Amino acid sequence: MRFRLWTIVCLLMIISACNQDIKICEEPTDVKLTIGFYHKIDSTQYQDTSLSLAYVQTLHQPPVLLIDTSTFQSISLPLNQLADSSGFIIQPDSVNLADTILIYYARQQKLLSPGCGFVTFFTIDTIHYTTHHIDSASVVNKSVINIHEEHIRLFY
Amino acid sequence: MHIGHAQQKTDTSAVQKDTLSAAEHPGTQPMRHDSVMLVSHDLRLGIDLSRIAMPFLQPGRRDVEVSADMQIIPNLYGVVESGYHQMQIHKTGLFEYHSHGYFYRIGIDKNILPPDPNHQRQDIAYVGFRLGHAVLQQTVNSYHITDTIWGNVDGSIPTQTIQGLWLEFVAGLKIQIAKYVDLGWSVRGRTLLNHPEQHTNVPPYVIPGFGKGSSRQAFDFNYSVFFQIPLFQSHYTIHQKQHQP
Numbered sequence: 001m002r003f004r005l006w007t008i009v010c011l012l013m014i015i016s017a018c019n020q021d022i023k024i025c026e027e028p029t030d031v032k033l034t035i036g037f038y039h040k041i042d043s044t045q046y047q048d049t050s051l052s053l054a055y056v057q058t059l060h061q062p063p064v065l066l067i068d069t070s071t072f073q074s075i076s077l078p079l080n081q082l083a084d085s086s087g088f089i090i091q092p093d094s095v096n097l098a099d100t101i102l103i104y105y106a107r108q109q110k111l112l113s114p115g116c117g118f119v120t121f122f123t124i125d126t127i128h129y130t131t132h133h134i135d136s137a138s139v140v141n142k143s144v145i146n147i148h149e150e151h152i153r154l155f156y
Numbered sequence: 157m158h159i160g161h162a163q164q165k166t167d168t169s170a171v172q173k174d175t176l177s178a179a180e181h182p183g184t185q186p187m188r189h190d191s192v193m194l195v196s197h198d199l200r201l202g203i204d205l206s207r208i209a210m211p212f213l214q215p216g217r218r219d220v221e222v223s224a225d226m227q228i229i230p231n232l233y234g235v236v237e238s239g240y241h242q243m244q245i246h247k248t249g250l251f252e253y254h255s256h257g258y259f260y261r262i263g264i265d266k267n268i269l270p271p272d273p274n275h276q277r278q279d280i281a282y283v284g285f286r287l288g289h290a291v292l293q294q295t296v297n298s299y300h301i302t303d304t305i306w307g308n309v310d311g312s313i314p315t316q317t318i319q320g321l322w323l324e325f326v327a328g329l330k331i332q333i334a335k336y337v338d339l340g341w342s343v344r345g346r347t348l349l350n351h352p353e354q355h356t357n358v359p360p361y362v363i364p365g366f367g368k369g370s371s372r373q374a375f376d377f378n379y380s381v382f383f384q385i386p387l388f389q390s391h392y393t394i395h396q397k398q399h400q401p
Binding site: 006021022058060064066078079080081082083086108109110111113114115116117118119120 | 214245247250251253296299300301303305306307309311313341357358359361368370
């Protein structure tokens with residue numbers, strides 16, 4: 001009798017464990033490029049800063065507005081999953097000329113989990129940018145696999 | 157195999173012979189009290205009944221698992237397990253996944269029940285280990301990623317072959333319910349020895365014979381029926397040494 005009871009308990013445990021990971025997506029699926037803004041004090045010193053933005057939009061036509069008038073210490077931008085590069089126009093409030101930043105990368109579609117499906121991971125290769133308002137830029141993390149880590153620093 | 161099949165029959169002539177041999181060298185040779193066991197080497201074939209229920213627990217999943225074991229020396233059993241796995245996942249609007257593969261495990265079981273003085277018991281309780289290997293082929297027929305900014309992504313991933321290697325600890329019972337028929341269960345803890353998920357952008361949902369591919373550890377439960385095929389018997393001599401005072 002006890003043998004049968006244990007068998008039933010074990011089977012119920014198996015049933016409860018099955019399928020949940022197929023039905024439910026429990027992981028964050030956002031994969032975006034995070035850009036942090038910094039104020040350059042001199043060639044070796046810098047500090048994080050807030051940037052008042054008029055807008056940020058995609059470079060491709062027709063442009064898509066990603067961020068509208070607001071102040072940020074960092075922004076997260078979606079990279080193009082259909083091409084190996086993405087371009088963004090960053091227009092600060094304080095200047096007339098906007099800066100353009102182009103990011104070149106390799107991409108790979110990956111099954112995040114059965115519940116969540118596929119996402120695209122990116123590995124940054126190079127970046128190009130105009131210097132109307134931007135002083136310099138650096139890639140601090142080439143691997144874009146989530147939204148939480150900073151990938152690029154823009155120095156103003 | 158059961159302890160009952162390792163029938164412990166003392167061969168008195170062997171004991172007498174060894175005792176006399178030891179007595180010829182008193183003080184220098186240890187006294188030997190050897191005994192001879194009659195060991196039945198029955199082939200026990202099993203099929204895991206819990207796998208039959210798998211399609212009802214996980215739609216799209218099919219598993220078959222069979223086993224064979226034989227007593228090598230008293231209370232020590234060599235075990236081979238093998239099986240087939242098939243999985244289909246259809247997530248509407250996300251992806252279609254199909255995989256199939258096979259596995260085998262080899263290992264040893266040790267009967268931990270004390271000897272039955274009446275040689276009537278046919279049941280065993282055992283602990284053991286396995287080394288498992290699986291080969292899996294998986295295909296993503298289609299996937300879809302929704303992207304409202306740059307455009308949706310649609311694609312497919314051709315067939316990939318993935319291998320898994322793991323070590324497994326097992327404990328269980330096998331109880332005779334009829335002549336030549338046993339019923340038993342086992343619990344198993346497994347740990348992967350290789351990293352199959354590192355070589356693919358589609359981590360396997362299930363590694364055949366191991367379990368969920370998303371984890372490096374897996375626990376499992378088997379509930380099997382076994383059929384015994386008597387093959388042959390052999391004599392196994394147990395050497396016991398006792399030093400003279």
